[in-house]
Amino acid sequence: ETGVTQTPRHLVxxxxxxxxxxxxxxxxxxxxxxxKQSAKKPLELMFVYNFKEQTxxxxxxxxxxPECPNSSHLFLxxxxxxxxxxxxxxxxxxxxxxxxxxxxxxxxxLSIL
Amino acid sequence: xxxxxxxxxxxxxxxxxxLTVKCTYSVSGNPYLFWYVQYPNRGLQFLLKYITGDNLVxxxxxxxxxxxxxxxxxxxxxPSALVSDSALYFCAVRDRTNTDKxxxxxxxxxxxxx
Numbered sequence: 001e002t003g004v005t006q007t008p009r010h011l012v013x014x015x016x017x018x019x020x021x022x023x024x025x026x027x028x029x030x031x032x033x034x035x036k037q038s039a040k041k042p043l044e045l046m047f048v049y050n051f052k053e054q055t056x057x058x059x060x061x062x063x064x065x066p067e068c069p070n071s072s073h074l075f076l077x078x079x080x081x082x083x084x085x086x087x088x089x090x091x092x093x094x095x096x097x098x099x100x101x102x103x104x105x106x107x108x109x110l111s112i113l
Numbered sequence: 114x115x116x117x118x119x120x121x122x123x124x125x126x127x128x129x130x131x132l133t134v135k136c137t138y139s140v141s142g143n144p145y146l147f148w149y150v151q152y153p154n155r156g157l158q159f160l161l162k163y164i165t166g167d168n169l170v171x172x173x174x175x176x177x178x179x180x181x182x183x184x185x186x187x188x189x190x191x192p193s194a195l196v197s198d199s200a201l202y203f204c205a206v207r208d209r210t211n212t213d214k215x216x217x218x219x220x221x222x223x224x225x226x227x
Binding site (some may be wrong): 002004006024040041043045048056058092097098099101102103104105106107 | 145146147149154157158159161164201203207214215216217218219220
């Protein structure tokens with residue numbers, strides 16, 4: 001148990017669907033992150049929230065929309081995705097963004113039909 | 114620009130033998146370095162970090178890493194490998210120009226044979 005819970009674990013959706021990924025951390029951390037992990041590519045940072053404020057948007061297409069209502073919850077809203085968006089989406093949290101390690105959830109495996 | 118290189122896609126080692134997973138980095142200033150491990154169908158799990166101080170850092174599950182400033186390396190080591198150590202290992206460096214950001218290597222798959 002990592003203290004970071006992601007739901008759902010698997011998601012299959014069509015390109016015209018709208019869905020959301022959810023992440024919840026039980027560690028009392030102040031920073032939360034979304035990453036995309038694709039085969040044979042480095043882990044790609046998508047978004048960073050620090051004390052509920054978005055501090056990083058790594059040139060992510062607007063079809064991905066993050067939401068951080070409080071320090072414990074992070075969402076990734078998805079709409080009109082493309083087949084190349086199929087990947088493992090990982091959520092992480094840390095006490096702060098500098099020296100402390102990030103704690104990862106087990107990810108959502110997303111498949112776009 | 115900050116970057117991390119893991120030159121080996123896969124490392125194979127026999128159980129009981131020592132293992133090394135290589136990592137080199139490029140940063141401006143002093144680096145913050147991390148190692149993570151990923152088991153199948155799981156997220157990344159923190160192993161150890163170097164921020165400052167002793168060049169030999171000890172971490173979880175008997176792993177350690179040696180920071181070498183002159184060679185800009187941070188290789189992960191373990192004296193005696195276990196079959197259960199088989200997993201994907203990631204080296205990461207903190208981006209000093211944007212300290213919210215960790216830059217990850219492409220990962221090295223460690224296979225430990227019985």
